[in-house]
Amino acid sequence: MPDFDIIVIGAGPAGSAAATWAAKHGAKVALVDKAMFPRNKLCGGLFTERSRSYYCEIFGRDFDLSRAVTRHDISFWHDGAELATLTDIPPLHLTMRLDLDNTLFEHALTAGASDFSGRHIAQISENEILFKDGTALHAPILIGADGVNSIVAKHLFGASFNTETIGFGLEIEVPESTQNPVEKPLRIDFGAATWGYGWSFPKQNSTTVGVGGLRAPNPDMKAHMRHYLKTLGLDPEAVKFKGHHLPFGDFRPTPGRDNILLAGDAAGLVDPITGEGIAFAMKSGQIAAQSALDALGAGSPKTALRRYQRTLRDMQRNLRIARTLRRIIFAPRWQGAFTRTFRRSGTVRVMYMRLLAGELEYPQLARSVVARLPRYLLNALRR
Numbered sequence: 001m002p003d004f005d006i007i008v009i010g011a012g013p014a015g016s017a018a019a020t021w022a023a024k025h026g027a028k029v030a031l032v033d034k035a036m037f038p039r040n041k042l043c044g045g046l047f048t049e050r051s052r053s054y055y056c057e058i059f060g061r062d063f064d065l066s067r068a069v070t071r072h073d074i075s076f077w078h079d080g081a082e083l084a085t086l087t088d089i090p091p092l093h094l095t096m097r098l099d100l101d102n103t104l105f106e107h108a109l110t111a112g113a114s115d116f117s118g119r120h121i122a123q124i125s126e127n128e129i130l131f132k133d134g135t136a137l138h139a140p141i142l143i144g145a146d147g148v149n150s151i152v153a154k155h156l157f158g159a160s161f162n163t164e165t166i167g168f169g170l171e172i173e174v175p176e177s178t179q180n181p182v183e184k185p186l187r188i189d190f191g192a193a194t195w196g197y198g199w200s201f202p203k204q205n206s207t208t209v210g211v212g213g214l215r216a217p218n219p220d221m222k223a224h225m226r227h228y229l230k231t232l233g234l235d236p237e238a239v240k241f242k243g244h245h246l247p248f249g250d251f252r253p254t255p256g257r258d259n260i261l262l263a264g265d266a267a268g269l270v271d272p273i274t275g276e277g278i279a280f281a282m283k284s285g286q287i288a289a290q291s292a293l294d295a296l297g298a299g300s301p302k303t304a305l306r307r308y309q310r311t312l313r314d315m316q317r318n319l320r321i322a323r324t325l326r327r328i329i330f331a332p333r334w335q336g337a338f339t340r341t342f343r344r345s346g347t348v349r350v351m352y353m354r355l356l357a358g359e360l361e362y363p364q365l366a367r368s369v370v371a372r373l374p375r376y377l378l379n380a381l382r383r
Ligand SMILES: Cc1cc2nc3c(=O)[nH]c(=O)nc-3n(C[C@H](O)[C@H](O)[C@H](O)COP(=O)(O)OP(=O)(O)OC[C@H]3O[C@@H](n4cnc5c(N)ncnc54)[C@H](O)[C@@H]3O)c2cc1C
Pocket: 009, 010, 011, 012, 013, 014, 015, 032, 033, 034, 035, 041, 042, 043, 044, 045, 046, 047, 119, 120, 121, 145, 146, 147, 148, 149, 150, 151, 168, 169, 170, 171, 210, 212, 244, 245, 246, 263, 264, 265, 266, 269, 270, 275, 276, 277, 278, 279, 281
């Protein structure tokens, strides 16, 4: 007899969303994480209105904005020169992941998931996970929400991610005494990394500063980070930065196998232009959980992947379009043209902003971009 209906591995945004949704709908859920909560996760902590609306839908309450810094302004830079500052933009919420993830994890336990945090997995098989202490859990469906270094993805596909296409980010937390977040606007620096960007995000007691982009064209991301810190007037030698992989558009077309599903970073569901991952993690966790519930309801756990793929299709399609559009923004040979257009065109700035804020979906953007692009660029995109 299985101990649980669903085992969720990883209790970040994807796993906590999956566990909450499944437990709320009557499933017996085990939520497993190698960390004890609260635990930190390297992240800019930008929580968009898209994240907020998914949060409301999945956790059944509005996000507590008193725990975040909400800004309505942002400045864009390139190579030390300001391109534009926008005010009165849609709200951008800046959170601390230590706090956010702990809240999500608590919601999952309140919904009825069983707590297996601080437990280390030795082995995964079709319906079982074996902990290093020799105990085991059984369930007809497993959901791998264990982040970019997913051991569930490794179990299924031999590797957690593709080293050629993966992204990578470096970050530091600058204490408030060094940089006053009230005075500093939210800031994005195009070109701070190749095929990527830099960011400076004000928080309640600090500022999160980072650079990130595709890993392959940035063999020395630390040099980009040092340069970026100097641009911001910070001493790169005085701080130790941390790094983390980011599946920056590196999503898996087949996110699982039969009764084992992958959600969030484990499935590579991160926006290839903005780097947003929290919203897609929560949403894919919810969809994975619903697919698992439907498969269990039909008495056919192995149909879970087929059901999941069907409902995940729209999200994957959006990310595929974004991966194509990314070339216009980040490809070094077009970067000059992009930044010139960005500086001149209010329409482009507003579109980028709405994208960042989670207001605009890629199919809409693609239609508008395609209508404006010269033919030679269109042909290059198709290649
Ligand atoms: C530098 C950087 C900046 C970013 N900034 C932003 C941002 O500002 N806004 C945004 O929306 N997104 C941002 N992202 C992306 C975002 O952090 C991720 O997309 C998001 O955290 C994915 O959530 P997840 O639940 O899939 O994975 P995670 O948040 O990584 O959670 C995975 C969980 O699985 C657990 N786990 C891992 N391995 C195991 C194991 N073997 N056994 C059991 N448990 C395990 C971990 O402890 C963790 O709790 C950023 C990413 C990086 C790297």
